[in-house]
Amino acid sequence: MGSIQVKDKVLSKNDQLALVNRELFDRHGIWCLNLISSPGAGKTTLIEKTVDALAGRLRMAVLVGDLETENDARRIGAHGVPVRQIITGGACHLTADTIAEFLKCFDLVALDVVIIENVGNLVCPTSYHLGEHARVALISTPEGDDKPLKYPGAVYTSDIVLLTKRDLAPYTDFSLEEARRNVGRVKPGIPVLELSSRTGEGMPAWLEWFENNAREKNSKRRT
């Protein structure tokens, strides 16, 4: 009872609910990741390519957050995975209670991975844990190599940074070296991958990181 009171004081309501989600994932040996980026940095396309590449190897489901429209769920659903669209109706980020509610739509026993695509916003979602094991920040090359410094929370709270739309870099002022340096200034040692969902460049490293993490979590499934 005492420890619960301490938790009440230290953790926000959202963080408490995130821990409940995390416990649910752990109990089922499910690896959960939370994708955060600006609008249009390539979250949906990356999920589509990842689902295709790992079909038959990992059993995945996807929760997609958007202010409006069911476009993303339709796109991802066409790739043969269970998906639910969370329409926030104007809210700028997903919350742990919404995730808990929508997880009820899935048969968790039959899953290895739950991917959460957050609302396109490089600021607010960084403050809300959803119960994920890994947070992924995507920064696309057209956004500029200074973005890690200008939106440090996205880098600092993440476990890996993906520099997306690598194929567009030659047409912009984006310096991959400078972007990597800026990421390192915010969070030294965090893995940084450069990739292009369009050309497939860099995808093998991402898929290896993804599958290794999922396998490690699945191996701890409680039976």
Add this chain to the structure above:
Amino acid sequence: MGSIQVKDKVLSKNDQLALVNRELFDRHGIWCLNLISSPGAGKTTLIEKTVDALAGRLRMAVLVGDLETENDARRIGAHGVPVRQIITGGACHLTADTIAEFLKCFDLVALDVVIIENVGNLVCPTSYHLGEHARVALISTPEGDDKPLKYPGAVYTSDIVLLTKRDLAPYTDFSLEEARRNVGRVKPGIPVLELSSRTGEGMPAWLEWFENNAREKNSKRRT
């Protein structure tokens, strides 16, 4: 007294302060605009090009909001206009009280235009009036032509939509026609301009819109 109480009920604290800012701008015949977009959609570059193009014709000052860094103020300041960086320290949007505070740094009598560059975020800034006369939403082509539908608040609360980074469109799936259609679905009749700050394409139409609005407001300067 009665009318003040009604206002208290109807308007948020921020909206009340925005009206105070608006009154200050009106008194000085200053035209104020508020630029809203995702991170890296080209707000700073557009301001640099606009300031250069209209130097000697309009007296401008700029307020720049960012979570961290003074990079943008340094960039814009190099173009010879008064500029102040507002570091929000994590806050996801600018507010009217902060604008009021930083306006004190400028000699308003010597200005025709105040440009506010909001924090890079296509969601939260749309809910906070700053006292601006015009709100400008920028959507860059790499973000995708579906963004007007997915972030309708940015379009709906704005007075003009700029489809930026026109030069990158050929390297993406972006359809300018589809983007225009989607903007029209959210707010029929709103002006939409396509432009590229890099190549200069579309800039004359933007500058004409900008200068006409500024001149109209300046002509109402109270003496």
